[in-house]
Amino acid sequence: MRRILFDSLMRRPLTEEAPVKDEQMLAELGASVARVARRRLGRSLSIREVDAGSCNGCELEIHALNNAFYDLERFGLHFVASPRHADVLLVTGPVTRNMREALERTYNATPDPKWVVAVGDCAVDGGIFSGSYAVIGGVSGVVPVDLHIRGCPPQPTQLLKGLLTLLEA
Amino acid sequence: MAGASLDTAARLAGRTSGDSTVAYALAFAHAVEAAMEVEVPPRAIYLRALMAELERLANHFGDIGAICNDASFALMHAQCGILREKTLRAAQSCFGHRLMMDAVVPGGVARDLGPSCVTEVAALLEEIRHLFPQLVELYDNTASLQDRTATTGVLRGELARQFGAGGYVGRASGRAFDARKMPGYAPYDRLDFEVPVFEAGDVNARVWVRIREVEQSLALIDQISRGLPAGAIRVAIDPADEVREGLGVAEAFRGDVLVWLRLEGGGVARCHLRDPSWFQWPLLEAAIEGNIVADFPLCNKSFNCSYSGHDL
Numbered sequence: 001m002r003r004i005l006f007d008s009l010m011r012r013p014l015t016e017e018a019p020v021k022d023e024q025m026l027a028e029l030g031a032s033v034a035r036v037a038r039r040r041l042g043r044s045l046s047i048r049e050v051d052a053g054s055c056n057g058c059e060l061e062i063h064a065l066n067n068a069f070y071d072l073e074r075f076g077l078h079f080v081a082s083p084r085h086a087d088v089l090l091v092t093g094p095v096t097r098n099m100r101e102a103l104e105r106t107y108n109a110t111p112d113p114k115w116v117v118a119v120g121d122c123a124v125d126g127g128i129f130s131g132s133y134a135v136i137g138g139v140s141g142v143v144p145v146d147l148h149i150r151g152c153p154p155q156p157t158q159l160l161k162g163l164l165t166l167l168e169a
Numbered sequence: 170m171a172g173a174s175l176d177t178a179a180r181l182a183g184r185t186s187g188d189s190t191v192a193y194a195l196a197f198a199h200a201v202e203a204a205m206e207v208e209v210p211p212r213a214i215y216l217r218a219l220m221a222e223l224e225r226l227a228n229h230f231g232d233i234g235a236i237c238n239d240a241s242f243a244l245m246h247a248q249c250g251i252l253r254e255k256t257l258r259a260a261q262s263c264f265g266h267r268l269m270m271d272a273v274v275p276g277g278v279a280r281d282l283g284p285s286c287v288t289e290v291a292a293l294l295e296e297i298r299h300l301f302p303q304l305v306e307l308y309d310n311t312a313s314l315q316d317r318t319a320t321t322g323v324l325r326g327e328l329a330r331q332f333g334a335g336g337y338v339g340r341a342s343g344r345a346f347d348a349r350k351m352p353g354y355a356p357y358d359r360l361d362f363e364v365p366v367f368e369a370g371d372v373n374a375r376v377w378v379r380i381r382e383v384e385q386s387l388a389l390i391d392q393i394s395r396g397l398p399a400g401a402i403r404v405a406i407d408p409a410d411e412v413r414e415g416l417g418v419a420e421a422f423r424g425d426v427l428v429w430l431r432l433e434g435g436g437v438a439r440c441h442l443r444d445p446s447w448f449q450w451p452l453l454e455a456a457i458e459g460n461i462v463a464d465f466p467l468c469n470k471s472f473n474c475s476y477s478g479h480d481l
Contacts, residue, residue: 001307001311003303004244004248004303004304004307005244055190055477056186056477057268057270059187060231061267063231064253067247067250068251128177128180129181153268155261
């Protein structure tokens with residue numbers, strides 16, 4: 001263990017440069033984020049991940065945000081285990097009938113001010129699963145959405161870009 | 170999926186459980202090819218196996234790290250996370266997608282390798298071969314970690330056999346089944362590899378199955394890179410109007426994925442995708458019996474059953 005720790009000390013960090021913020025996402029967001037909230041929360045944001053029925057592909061890439069290459073916490077963003085502690089809900093998947101109520105209750109359990117970020121193509125409108133008897137559709141049909149991050153699944157850099165955009169808005 | 174075209178159905182199959190997208194797309198393709206009695210070009214068969222083994226590597230790295238993380242051993246998690254990320258990046262550069270979604274299609278594969286890919290994969294293997302043995306040594310020599318994984322969450326071999334559990338859950342409890350060997354499919358019949366089996370059935374054994382499988386996958390990728398045939402990567406499949414049925418299987422990192430389908434009128438009439446987790450979730454309940462609450466995350470992570478693949 002000491003050898004690995006020592007090697008890590010001597011190596012250059014793997015962590016990548018912060019991506020620039022996405023202007024298109026910023027425009028989508030501009031309308032929905034109040035400046036007051038920004039001042040009240042400062043930079044630090046707590047994120048609660050909600051899987052509303054995804055294939056878990058998006059979760060894999062969200063998990064990757066915590067690895068040494070993307071290191072989400074350096075931006076003051078971190079994942080929490082309860083919506084009660086969250087400022088941001090990161091929602092993935094088409095919303096399935098079984099998860100609709102859970103998503104609504106999670107939203108209601110999150111204290112104001114709060115933002116909802118819908119992650120992945122399915123979260124936009126149900127994506128490839130839309131029309132299924134088990135699926136309601138996109139996240140915005142159930143709770144208000146402030147930002148969409150598209151992709152199937154979006155790459156960690158795209159997720160990072162979206163979240164930083166949220167932070168800067 | 171009922172009524173979907175072959176293309177859409179293949180994309181849906183690849184999104185049954187995102188972590189096993191290659192295995193699902195492969196099992197689905199096997200089923201379609203069985204139904205239509207189609208021969209897939211040899212190059213495509215090898216490329217499929219390359220993707221399947223990269224997927225297995227990425228997931229096993231993720232799991233080994235995550236299991237140790239649940240015992241608060243963050244160093245392993247961070248180091249395994251680096252190996253996982255590097256594997257995904259190699260997949261991105263070779264197949265155009267980090268998880269290799271939609272790369273396996275009925276009739277072959279969607280994209281061929283770029284010219285630099287064989288060297289890139291070789292570089293990835295070299296890096297893994299340099300770092301991974303150190304991590305294995307670390308796992309094996311850390312008593313506080315072993316204390317958490319050894320004799321924890323024991324699944325009896327008898328139960329594993331009774332439920333027909335595949336993957337690391339079965340193989341850590343003495344059940345040697347691996348779909349790549351039995352019934353077996355190309356190109357694994359031409360490749361040399363072993364199926365590691367342990368008898369203890371505890372969290373530790375499930376970690377060791379993964380460790381040994383990483384080593385086997387590395388050896389397999391070597392053989393695949395060396396033996397990669399030239400030629401076409403896809404044959405066109407024209408679903409006829411007649412009714413056809415097919416059954417396909419593929420070994421995902423967590424066990425055997427089985428797909429049955431009926432083709433009718435140029436599309437998929439009915440389809441069933443059976444995740445390996447169907448035979449593993451019930452066993453988790455048996456494995457946690459008598460364990461302390463703090464060990465539940467370890468037991469759960471060592472099973473790593475699919476949520477989306479199971480609750481369709």
